Amino acid sequence: MSSTAQHRAAPALTLADVYRDEFDFVWRSLRRLGVPAHALEDATQDVFVVVARRLDEFEARSSLRTWLFGIAMRVVQTRRRTVWRHQRKLDVLAREPQAAHDPLARSDARRLLLRLLDELGEDKRAVYVLVELEGMTAVEVAAGLEVNVNTIYTRLRAARRELLAAAAKCADLRDEGGAPP
Known part of the structure; x- marks a missing residue:
């Protein structure tokens, strides 16, 4: 059987299945990527929001975990940029408290x-x-x-x-x- 035929024969992934089977992997990956413990729940939710939006685009060119890890990395990068921007604004305010x-x-x-x-x-x-x-x-x-x-x-x-x-x-x-x- 060709890989295309195997791909078509594979059952479609559901968000519930991915969440149930890969939640621990996503959580561990986020933690290992440096997400602080207090932000893990939100970051995990962010990953699964992206998964929910893009699951139908998953083409199995890589493993599901590789795809999830890529999403997790982008979520972490976005969160870091957001924290950095917020910190930069706070630093500016701290320099001129009277203003x-x-x-x-x-x-x-x-x-x-x-x-x-x-x-x-x-x-x-x-x-x-x-x-x-x-x-x-x-x-x-x-x-x-x-x-x-x-x-x-x-x-x-x-x-x-x-x-x-x-x-x-x-x-x-x-x-x-x-x-x-």
């Missing part, structure tokens, strides 16, 4: 950011806002804007460079006693 609690300073900072964003071109501004302020990935932004992901990275780098230059100019003006643009 975080001062409504006037926050309002001034918000107005300045909007003015600086206005100086960016529309494409760079959209990418910067979605990635840096909304926390989306470049892949998500590329899909949403229907452009190549490398274009997103290029626009993001350019936007960051332009914003840093504009912010430095504002800081220089402030240090000289002038008002920011």
Whole structure:
């Protein structure tokens, strides 16, 4: 019997079967990939949400466990990026605690950011806002804007460079006693 015939003859996998048979494997894999104990339940659920969405796409070109491990790795990578972004935001807030609690300073900072964003071109501004302020990935932004992901990275780098230059100019003006643009 050919492998194609064997593939067709194999019973279709159900989410319940995969969950029952492979839950322990997924749990162990996530733990070994560095997911902290307190986050294992959520990470495991994330894996099985992806499995539920994509089970009909599984073509058995690799073993089920290899496929599950790949999903688990991507879930871990996504969770790490999310934690890293969140930590980065917390670090920024920790550096300027007085501004975080001062409504006037926050309002001034918000107005300045909007003015600086206005100086960016529309494409760079959209990418910067979605990635840096909304926390989306470049892949998500590329899909949403229907452009190549490398274009997103290029626009993001350019936007960051332009914003840093504009912010430095504002800081220089402030240090000289002038008002920011």
